[in-house]
Amino acid sequence: MNYHQIPSPCYVLEEEKLIKNLELIDSVQKQADITVILALKGFAMYSAFPLVRKYLKGATASSLFEANLIREELGGELHLYFPVYQDHEFADSIKNATHITFNSLTQWQRYQQQTINAKISPGLRINPEYSPVETDIYNPASLTSRLGIRSETLGDTLPPGIEGLHCHNLCESDSHALSTTLAQIEKLFGHHLDHIKWLNLGGGHLLTRKGYDIEHFIEVMTKFKAKYPHLDIYIEPSSAIAWETGFLKATVLDLIPTPGPIIAMLDVSFTAHMPDCLEMPYKPRIRGARDPQPGETAYRMGGLTCLAGDVMGMGDYYFDRPLEIGDEIILEDMIHYTMVKTSMFNGVKHPSIGILRSGEFELIREFEYEDFKRRLS
Numbered sequence: 001m002n003y004h005q006i007p008s009p010c011y012v013l014e015e016e017k018l019i020k021n022l023e024l025i026d027s028v029q030k031q032a033d034i035t036v037i038l039a040l041k042g043f044a045m046y047s048a049f050p051l052v053r054k055y056l057k058g059a060t061a062s063s064l065f066e067a068n069l070i071r072e073e074l075g076g077e078l079h080l081y082f083p084v085y086q087d088h089e090f091a092d093s094i095k096n097a098t099h100i101t102f103n104s105l106t107q108w109q110r111y112q113q114q115t116i117n118a119k120i121s122p123g124l125r126i127n128p129e130y131s132p133v134e135t136d137i138y139n140p141a142s143l144t145s146r147l148g149i150r151s152e153t154l155g156d157t158l159p160p161g162i163e164g165l166h167c168h169n170l171c172e173s174d175s176h177a178l179s180t181t182l183a184q185i186e187k188l189f190g191h192h193l194d195h196i197k198w199l200n201l202g203g204g205h206l207l208t209r210k211g212y213d214i215e216h217f218i219e220v221m222t223k224f225k226a227k228y229p230h231l232d233i234y235i236e237p238s239s240a241i242a243w244e245t246g247f248l249k250a251t252v253l254d255l256i257p258t259p260g261p262i263i264a265m266l267d268v269s270f271t272a273h274m275p276d277c278l279e280m281p282y283k284p285r286i287r288g289a290r291d292p293q294p295g296e297t298a299y300r301m302g303g304l305t306c307l308a309g310d311v312m313g314m315g316d317y318y319f320d321r322p323l324e325i326g327d328e329i330i331l332e333d334m335i336h337y338t339m340v341k342t343s344m345f346n347g348v349k350h351p352s353i354g355i356l357r358s359g360e361f362e363l364i365r366e367f368e369y370e371d372f373k374r375r376l377s
């Protein structure tokens, strides 16, 4: 495939890779006898939803707009978990919803009657007080977390009417973290499990990462299901669905010498177009590049906004031949979370969005000055 025909900058979904992920996840859900739904927060590229619909029964929304997008573009089971619901949008949010999770007992009390009237299955988010996640901003299970109810607060019995529990504490995690989570749920919330109909184990199960022990995942789930055969088990990943399914194409616009590395000024921005690289932080892979060895020319990738920190500070790159102005840079794995977190900071042009299918490129969306202006007033 000649990438020159792809405009720069552009997020490109490689469709075959998405299909491969979906097929793997579908086979896991069948073997483990669980239901996998898509969490929209990490992957909301709705031009790919016709594919998602072939494999997954539904999706989960964490806001009214995500719920609208699921209703309009995906269909199927609609699960809701908003960290906090708001009176003025609650009625719209729950339209066609099948399951709803409340983050606190006060929220359940506030919306209990509307939920019952709408015949939606209600649940509560619990805090298992365990998470393998070491980066604080991605750890929802600390003692002082605002997400989920601690066992101590929930008490000995569930409020009447509650049919499910929801636990999200993983992030890019393996099957052993899942196993520990289940043990922790049993320890803190085990006395509730006989009284509910469904258990949602959240996202963070990175089933499609190379080396994920799928057999162990199925074994863990099967054993758990054998203990609680009455429970419908859900997981709601985002990352695993869109993991390594595409790239961000960028172009070198300038080369700035420094006493350290040469900075490649790209037509994309880390802060505006790849904010997770700065938040996590992590160094994205670049196709054809590797870490520089001592003595080799090191290139640092820089963004096109004025922010001093709009630069890939986690590490430099070495290329087999010196970079030149006009060279293409393919930043790998830029579909999950990257695309949903972008901004129009500095007024820099937002990357286009496209799909690669059997070597053919389809441009789905381009962004214009009007998109920038419409977000402001």
Ligand SMILES: Cc1ncc(COP(=O)(O)O)c(C=O)c1O
Pocket: 039, 041, 042, 081, 168, 170, 171, 172, 202, 203, 204, 205, 236, 237, 238, 239, 240
């Ligand atoms: C409640 C909830 N569910 C699902 C997810 C999706 O997680 P992941 O993309 O790691 O699978 C998240 C991510 O933050 C979440 O907060």
